[in-house]
Amino acid sequence: MPEQKLTEYLRSNSGRFTEELIELLSIPSVSTDPERHPDMQHAAEFIQSELARLGFRAEVRPTPLHPVVYAELISDPALPTLLVYGHYDVQPPEPLEEWETDPFEPVIRDGQIWARGASDDKGQFYAHIKGVEAALATQASLPVNLKFLIEGEEEIGSPNLDEYIRMNRDELAADAVLVSDGAMVAPGVPTLTRALRGLVYIEVRIRTAARDLHSGAYGGAVPNAIHVLSDMISALHDENGRVTVPGFYDRVAELSDEEQAQLKEVPFDADRFLEQVGVTAETGEAGRSVLERIWTRPTLDVNGIAAGFQGEGSKTVIPATAMAKISCRLVPQQDKDEIMSALTAHIRALAPAGTEVEILEFGRAQPAQTPADFPALQAAASALRDVWGREPVHARTGGSIPVVNTFQELLGAPVVLLDMGLETDNLHAPNEHFSLDGYQRGIHAAALIYARFGQD
Amino acid sequence: MPEQKLTEYLRSNSGRFTEELIELLSIPSVSTDPERHPDMQHAAEFIQSELARLGFRAEVRPTPLHPVVYAELISDPALPTLLVYGHYDVQPPEPLEEWETDPFEPVIRDGQIWARGASDDKGQFYAHIKGVEAALATQASLPVNLKFLIEGEEEIGSPNLDEYIRMNRDELAADAVLVSDGAMVAPGVPTLTRALRGLVYIEVRIRTAARDLHSGAYGGAVPNAIHVLSDMISALHDENGRVTVPGFYDRVAELSDEEQAQLKEVPFDADRFLEQVGVTAETGEAGRSVLERIWTRPTLDVNGIAAGFQGEGSKTVIPATAMAKISCRLVPQQDKDEIMSALTAHIRALAPAGTEVEILEFGRAQPAQTPADFPALQAAASALRDVWGREPVHARTGGSIPVVNTFQELLGAPVVLLDMGLETDNLHAPNEHFSLDGYQRGIHAAALIYARFGQD
Numbered sequence: 001m002p003e004q005k006l007t008e009y010l011r012s013n014s015g016r017f018t019e020e021l022i023e024l025l026s027i028p029s030v031s032t033d034p035e036r037h038p039d040m041q042h043a044a045e046f047i048q049s050e051l052a053r054l055g056f057r058a059e060v061r062p063t064p065l066h067p068v069v070y071a072e073l074i075s076d077p078a079l080p081t082l083l084v085y086g087h088y089d090v091q092p093p094e095p096l097e098e099w100e101t102d103p104f105e106p107v108i109r110d111g112q113i114w115a116r117g118a119s120d121d122k123g124q125f126y127a128h129i130k131g132v133e134a135a136l137a138t139q140a141s142l143p144v145n146l147k148f149l150i151e152g153e154e155e156i157g158s159p160n161l162d163e164y165i166r167m168n169r170d171e172l173a174a175d176a177v178l179v180s181d182g183a184m185v186a187p188g189v190p191t192l193t194r195a196l197r198g199l200v201y202i203e204v205r206i207r208t209a210a211r212d213l214h215s216g217a218y219g220g221a222v223p224n225a226i227h228v229l230s231d232m233i234s235a236l237h238d239e240n241g242r243v244t245v246p247g248f249y250d251r252v253a254e255l256s257d258e259e260q261a262q263l264k265e266v267p268f269d270a271d272r273f274l275e276q277v278g279v280t281a282e283t284g285e286a287g288r289s290v291l292e293r294i295w296t297r298p299t300l301d302v303n304g305i306a307a308g309f310q311g312e313g314s315k316t317v318i319p320a321t322a323m324a325k326i327s328c329r330l331v332p333q334q335d336k337d338e339i340m341s342a343l344t345a346h347i348r349a350l351a352p353a354g355t356e357v358e359i360l361e362f363g364r365a366q367p368a369q370t371p372a373d374f375p376a377l378q379a380a381a382s383a384l385r386d387v388w389g390r391e392p393v394h395a396r397t398g399g400s401i402p403v404v405n406t407f408q409e410l411l412g413a414p415v416v417l418l419d420m421g422l423e424t425d426n427l428h429a430p431n432e433h434f435s436l437d438g439y440q441r442g443i444h445a446a447a448l449i450y451a452r453f454g455q456d
Numbered sequence: 457m458p459e460q461k462l463t464e465y466l467r468s469n470s471g472r473f474t475e476e477l478i479e480l481l482s483i484p485s486v487s488t489d490p491e492r493h494p495d496m497q498h499a500a501e502f503i504q505s506e507l508a509r510l511g512f513r514a515e516v517r518p519t520p521l522h523p524v525v526y527a528e529l530i531s532d533p534a535l536p537t538l539l540v541y542g543h544y545d546v547q548p549p550e551p552l553e554e555w556e557t558d559p560f561e562p563v564i565r566d567g568q569i570w571a572r573g574a575s576d577d578k579g580q581f582y583a584h585i586k587g588v589e590a591a592l593a594t595q596a597s598l599p600v601n602l603k604f605l606i607e608g609e610e611e612i613g614s615p616n617l618d619e620y621i622r623m624n625r626d627e628l629a630a631d632a633v634l635v636s637d638g639a640m641v642a643p644g645v646p647t648l649t650r651a652l653r654g655l656v657y658i659e660v661r662i663r664t665a666a667r668d669l670h671s672g673a674y675g676g677a678v679p680n681a682i683h684v685l686s687d688m689i690s691a692l693h694d695e696n697g698r699v700t701v702p703g704f705y706d707r708v709a710e711l712s713d714e715e716q717a718q719l720k721e722v723p724f725d726a727d728r729f730l731e732q733v734g735v736t737a738e739t740g741e742a743g744r745s746v747l748e749r750i751w752t753r754p755t756l757d758v759n760g761i762a763a764g765f766q767g768e769g770s771k772t773v774i775p776a777t778a779m780a781k782i783s784c785r786l787v788p789q790q791d792k793d794e795i796m797s798a799l800t801a802h803i804r805a806l807a808p809a810g811t812e813v814e815i816l817e818f819g820r821a822q823p824a825q826t827p828a829d830f831p832a833l834q835a836a837a838s839a840l841r842d843v844w845g846r847e848p849v850h851a852r853t854g855g856s857i858p859v860v861n862t863f864q865e866l867l868g869a870p871v872v873l874l875d876m877g878l879e880t881d882n883l884h885a886p887n888e889h890f891s892l893d894g895y896q897r898g899i900h901a902a903a904l905i906y907a908r909f910g911q912d
Contacts, residue, residue, distance in 0.1 A: 303775070325764065
């Protein structure tokens with residue numbers, strides 16, 4: 001019974017797994033901090049040697065800033081290949097005075113491990129490494145080829161990752177990418193995320209006169225850039241909360257009955273969700289639940305606006321220019337390029353005569369969705385079912401994860417997000433922590449995926 | 457023939473009048489510049505001694521910052537009293553490299569006197585002093601009592617003037633206030649301004665959630681403060697360009713036939729006016745001319761707006777707060793307090809459920825209008841008619857002049873604006889200048905007003 005052997009191995013080694021994670025968490029690998037460069041190298045070497053010890057061909061590879069760790073264990077080129085992505089850099093720990101214990105001297109308290117990076121992302125990707133260790137310790141070979149790509153620049157926007165992936169496309173080729181760098185929908189509820197919203201982002205600059213004008217001398221007879229822009233923004237949604245960009249919803253499919261059923265299984269309290277952020281008025285597309293709105297529907301939000309006098313007190317100016325940042329969240333099967341064109345054309349069409357419009361584009365990310373019957377998704381679902389004793393929730397996420405898009409676009413590999421953390425882990429905040437139970441179950445789930453991939 | 461004597465006096469002294477103005481213009485009385493404090497005192501003393509020389513009881517009076525010059529010449533307490541207001545401080549001359557000659561070494565070139573303050577306002581108020589001199593030189597006594605109040609803080613917003621006037625109400629009591637600190641509607645067109653728009657100014661702050669939210673995690677299900685504020689701003693005007701604040705136009709009278717006729721006499725090229733500031737789309741209340749809109753109609757303008765992310769690049773935030781500065785220009789007989797109440801109530805009513813609204817008030821100024829048959833206005837009109845050989849234009853101004861409101865409210869004295877400058881004088885810019893012809897005609901007009909007040 002290989003599974004029983006596995007369970008025993010996990011039980012008898014759990015203390016060491018925690019000690020080793022503590023060692024990794026003790027390395028202050030803060031990617032923003034130039035003084036931490038040696039620690040970045042140190043963390044990368046720690047991971048490289050761990051993977052090498054398991055039999056991986058493992059290397060620390062330089063990039064223009066922080067190195068990536070790349071490792072592979074090819075059992076048989078004919079087998080499917082999984083790529084595990086993670087990041088060893090962490091957020092700066094500041095403000096230090098708000099930490100109850102030192103961010104880089106991990107402690108165990110209340111069933112949690114407290115340290116910067118515990119949940120984001122060291123504890124999560126390291127669970128995969130320990131999972132591989134357990135799988136290899138309890139069976140001769142794995143039914144899957146494994147590749148690990150652990151970067152050191154995620155917290156600063158992964159400036160060199162796209163280029164690295166582009167340059168190493170063949171080496172990184174995989175059938176699926178596994179990422180553990182997020183939160184389960186609720187404590188005790190195993191979560192697989194298979195759909196992410198995409199994004200298009202623009203900045204709109206309008207001009208209605210050659211210069212700002214005095215409201216005494218000109219008020220009443222000249223256009224005001226703020227009025228014009230407000231009218232344009234106001235026209236971007238209709239009275240039912242729907243985006244008015246022509247064709248915006250054309251490719252948006254209604255959820256299937258199965259998908260609707262999956263949504264209903266998600267333990268999500270809409271009232272509490274809104275109440276927690278001080279929202280008393282529900283907003284959005286009429287006739288949709290809150291979860292539908294944030295997970296399954298495309299949106300348009302103005303993210304910033306600026307015009308005229310913004311200082312203290314008063315200035316009687318009629319602004320000649322105004323700026324707004326506008327972005328759309330996209331859902332499968334919307335196309336980022338199509339929506340970008342439709343959005344910018346609509347903005348131009350909304351501008352009244354006499355208005356100059358300039359549009360800057362700041363980014364496009366395709367929405368992502370891994371097919372429900374995708375083998376890696378099935379394998380992860382089966383592993384989570386066994387580890388947690390309940391069916392995992394099939395979640396979506398309203399945000400974009402840039403690296404998911406990169407993998408999807410450059411490697412053509414769908415991504416499965418196996419979240420091990422919790423929303424309450426204080427990511428990016430003082431007193432970050434990660435549940436020891438979540439860590440051990442994460443190792444177990446990873447071990448099951450790698451031990452029996454394709455055999456469920 | 458006293459008028460012939462006057463004309464001869466003006467002709468034979470015109471050279472000296474210019475020399476004396478050059479002396480005043482040579483004093484770099486920049487009110488913003490702490491290093492110029494001695495020059496401020498020097499300028500005030502120069503004016504004080506000029507007025508004392510003419511027989512005025514004249515004093516330099518300290519204020520918390522720069523002194524005012526107060527002077528009076530009471531012929532007979534039973535006679536009407538005119539108060540002349542002006543300011544001896546000037547704008548900073550920077551950028552110095554753009555001046556063709558030194559801003560404080562006045563030169564005569566092309567019929568203009570070039571110096572900082574030539575038009576704004578030394579040349580204009582000094583013309584009144586020279587006018588008094590000419591009147592007194594050519595007749596035994598004046599048919600009017602005269603008071604001069606020349607301040608040194610106009611270019612920094614007159615921070616101490618209101619308090620000075622309040623504390624010296626009785627001393628300053630007058631039947632009318634004469635101010636020369638503006639521009640004629642066109643070269644060669646004598647201009648009297650008798651109506652100014654008033655102002656109310658507020659800052660609106662709204663809040664739609666407890667904090668800014670991530671557009672991936674919340675987009676589509678929570679209100680966006682920019683959307684809410686844009687909708688509110690958009691609703692402040694109707695499709696005919698009219699302000700939607702309830703009761704806004706209730707007290708706004710249509711122009712009389714005489715006033716309409718006066719408007720038509722104003723040499724004003726609406727197309728050129730808009731073209732000069734790069735406006736290609738006419739805006740404003742339907743069915744009104746551009747001049748009507750800027751002089752005779754109340755307006756609402758958003759003067760500033762700010763919310764969310766305004767830096768370079770992109771940030772996918774849903775702003776929880778947004779701010780707009782909003783002001784209204786008011787016309788006679790609108791009441792500033794009534795409009796302030798109606799405006800703030802309307803803004804609150806426009807905010808949808810779940811929106812917190814905070815409103816800061818930044819100022820109120822009553823619109824001002826001097827009656828058409830007001831004696832000081834008639835006297836000034838008669839003087840301008842004689843000096844320029846044509847009927848003066850009865851102008852209005854779209855802006856507010858705070859000091860006019862102060863005089864109106866604290867002294868109960870209507871204000872007559874006798875503009876001697878031109879829009880092209882480069883006020884507040886390099887190479888400020890003032891027409892010598894305008895200066896001499898200004899002296900002449902002032903002399904006629906003081907010599908024959910009430911005798912037209």
